[in-house]
Amino acid sequence: MRRLALMAGLLLALGLVDGFWLEPEKLLFQDTVRIGMDAPPLRAVHLSDLHISEDRPLLRRLLQRTAATDPDLILISGDFIRDEGEMTRKVAATAAFVAELRRIAPVIAVQGHSEHQGEVIAALDRAGAMLLSNEGRRIGRGGRILLLGLNQQVGSDTWGFTWRSPYRPVLWKGEHFYGSQRGRAFRNFYSHWDPAPLSLTDESGPLSWSGYDTVCDTLIDNEEAGTGLVVHSRFVLGEDRMYSLTRGRGKGMPGTFSLWARGTVLSGDLDTGVAPEPGFWYRVRVRTEVTEKAVRVLARVWRADRPEPREWQARGEDRSRHRVEAGTARQRVGPPGLEPGTCGLRVRCSTS
Numbered sequence: 001m002r003r004l005a006l007m008a009g010l011l012l013a014l015g016l017v018d019g020f021w022l023e024p025e026k027l028l029f030q031d032t033v034r035i036g037m038d039a040p041p042l043r044a045v046h047l048s049d050l051h052i053s054e055d056r057p058l059l060r061r062l063l064q065r066t067a068a069t070d071p072d073l074i075l076i077s078g079d080f081i082r083d084e085g086e087m088t089r090k091v092a093a094t095a096a097f098v099a100e101l102r103r104i105a106p107v108i109a110v111q112g113h114s115e116h117q118g119e120v121i122a123a124l125d126r127a128g129a130m131l132l133s134n135e136g137r138r139i140g141r142g143g144r145i146l147l148l149g150l151n152q153q154v155g156s157d158t159w160g161f162t163w164r165s166p167y168r169p170v171l172w173k174g175e176h177f178y179g180s181q182r183g184r185a186f187r188n189f190y191s192h193w194d195p196a197p198l199s200l201t202d203e204s205g206p207l208s209w210s211g212y213d214t215v216c217d218t219l220i221d222n223e224e225a226g227t228g229l230v231v232h233s234r235f236v237l238g239e240d241r242m243y244s245l246t247r248g249r250g251k252g253m254p255g256t257f258s259l260w261a262r263g264t265v266l267s268g269d270l271d272t273g274v275a276p277e278p279g280f281w282y283r284v285r286v287r288t289e290v291t292e293k294a295v296r297v298l299a300r301v302w303r304a305d306r307p308e309p310r311e312w313q314a315r316g317e318d319r320s321r322h323r324v325e326a327g328t329a330r331q332r333v334g335p336p337g338l339e340p341g342t343c344g345l346r347v348r349c350s351t352s
Contacts, residue, residue, distance in 0.1 A: 053082040078112025095123040102128035118265030210326035232327035266316035274301040
């Protein structure tokens with residue numbers, strides 16, 4: 001047993017050295033692949049899972065190695081950034097690295113799970129990366145090659161934990177509602193106003209909703225519970241793109257209902273200033289307005305037993321090319337990493 005414990009300790013130590021020093025600081029591998037096709041030759045460099053947190057010597061070496069290949073195109077298949085902790089410095093370092101790549105050749109990329117934040121998407125855009133979200137781009141001489149970029153964020157990680165959705169009828173203080181309860185296996189979960197689409201190209205029904213008004217009631221039973229309402233959601237089509245009015249604590253969330261964007265960016269006065277008291281029903285209302293050049297998202301929140309405020313408490317606008325012009329609505333429970341309290345949705349939700 002002692003020998004097994006020593007071996008296990010050695011393997012753990014080696015894993016830590018590899019994960020925190022060897023790979024981030026020293027190792028750089030290069031594979032060369034030739035693909036035969038009926039098109040003029042095209043030299044591309046493919047990068048993936050960079051997980052940038054700061055400017056490191058390894059990134060400098062990667063830039064030099066990339067430039068030395070004299071590529072026609074640089075392809076990045078997601079996870080540019082390490083999305084943990086304070087993000088400002090990491091976003092700046094990631095954008096600077098992408099801008100350096102852009103000096104070498106055009107950069108075309110797809111979103112990884114680390115790039116859902118609006119600030120990251122906007123920074124990558126400004127740095128010159130062309131992000132493809134379930135769309136194609138003609139490349140090469142004469143545009144004879146069609147490059148497809150998939151924004152696939154729906155499937156479960158093969159190596160990660162999977163849980164059944166916690167949504168079910170919940171009895172709380174003699175009243176039934178639809179929601180989730182503390183103590184069940186937990187991560188981000190969503191309940192859509194839409195049956196599963198026939199395919200990832202089926203945008204009919206609620207997935208085509210655009211410019212609508214959604215009202216529902218929600219309740220939490222302790223300070224750590226998270227809840228929210230999502231609109232213009234593309235999640236069931238494999239796109240991590242949507243707008244949400246979300247309440248959570250931790251990971252930069254203030255505990256008030258605030259507007260957020262995933263896969264795109266909202267600007268404006270995004271915080272309603274309303275922090276819900278546990279044990280009371282709150283009514284949340286989100287309205288979207290779609291014009292030729294922008295999507296506007298308006299929100300207000302109030303105690304369900306009190307009059308509705310006259311003014312919108314939060315206002316956001318999205319003028320980016322990634323703006324989400326249509327999609328379904330849904331409830332959210334979260335944020336991840338916290339033990340949730342009971343949070344629920346009354347049946348009298350409506351969307352118009």
